[in-house]
Amino acid sequence: MSYDLSKLPHLDNYVDAYIDTKAIEIHDTTSNLAYFDNSKKIETGDLTFLIGESMSYEPLKLPYAYDALEPYIDAKTMEIHYTKHYQGYLDNLKKIEGVDLTLPIEELLIKDTRTAVQNQGGGFYNHTLFWQMMKPKGGGMPKGALLKAIENEFGTFEEFKEKFSKAALAQFGSGWAWLVKNKVDKKISILQMPNQNAPRIDINIPILGLDVWEHAYYLKYQNRRAEYIKEFWNVVNWEFCEAQYSRQ
Numbered sequence: 342m343s344y345d346l347s348k349l350p351h352l353d354n355y356v357d358a359y360i361d362t363k364a365i366e367i368h369d370t371t372s373n374l375a376y377f378d379n380s381k382k383i384e385t386g387d388l389t390f391l392i393g394e395s396m397s398y399e400p401l402k403l404p405y406a407y408d409a410l411e412p413y414i415d416a417k418t419m420e421i422h423y424t425k426h427y428q429g430y431l432d433n434l435k436k437i438e439g440v441d442l443t444l445p446i447e448e449l450l451i452k453d454t455r456t457a458v459q460n461q462g463g464g465f466y467n468h469t470l471f472w473q474m475m476k477p478k479g480g481g482m483p484k485g486a487l488l489k490a491i492e493n494e495f496g497t498f499e500e501f502k503e504k505f506s507k508a509a510l511a512q513f514g515s516g517w518a519w520l521v522k523n524k525v526d527k528k529i530s531i532l533q534m535p536n537q538n539a540p541r542i543d544i545n546i547p548i549l550g551l552d553v554w555e556h557a558y559y560l561k562y563q564n565r566r567a568e569y570i571k572e573f574w575n576v577v578n579w580e581f582c583e584a585q586y587s588r589q
């Protein structure tokens with residue numbers, strides 16, 4: 342199961358058309374169409390595009406099989422990560438007393454600063470993005486506006502990769518490395534976030550995230566986090582990252 346964005350030569354135009362107010366997400370037709378609350382669904386060939394702004398409180402159906410990211414991310418890790426950790430964050434979020442699940446997740450994470458909500462809600466939010474930030478036969482480089490922004494900020498794509506990898510490697514204990522866009526000045530930057538704290542989404546739009554909790558790599562890479570980070574670049578879904586970058 343995979344999706345081939347080369348079948349959509351007009352994707353760039355499509356993204357531009359909604360650049361002002363909408364987020365764009367890309368799914369294949371077997372994905373969970375309930376991902377967005379107020380989504381507009383457009384089907385083109387074997388692809389389905391969903392346009393909307395908020396995640397529903399349902400697990401995102403993985404847009405690929407557990408073994409689809411082999412050999413870089415092994416099937417067992419994907420399965421446990423998805424069925425135990427990801428599902429666990431969502432289940433635990435729903436059990437938190439007084440949590441207002443009528444709010445979109447981004448709004449909830451900004452408004453409800455209780456640690457339990459940040460941990461469980463952040464875990465749900467971060468992973469829902471993370472699954473889509475990877476794809477089989479991913480990797481390579483971003484294009485268009487995102488590539489330009491990276492070159493403006495970091496010099497070259499290679500320098501960006503090196504800085505992002507270092508941030509991921511240097512995160513002490515469990516956490517994430519993120520590439521984010523500031524909502525006000527539109528500049529991009531790299532963040533390290535501990536635990537499951539979302540990447541300051543009150544001020545930032547996440548573009549690319551890398552989970553460096555041991556549960557994300559330990560079965561295959563044991564303690565070799567650097568190797569996991571290096572291989573991660575082979576599965577990055579740059580089309581998704583470009584769509585995130587186009588969000589305002």
Ligand code: MN3
Binds near residue numbers: 468557
């Ligand atoms: Mn994880």
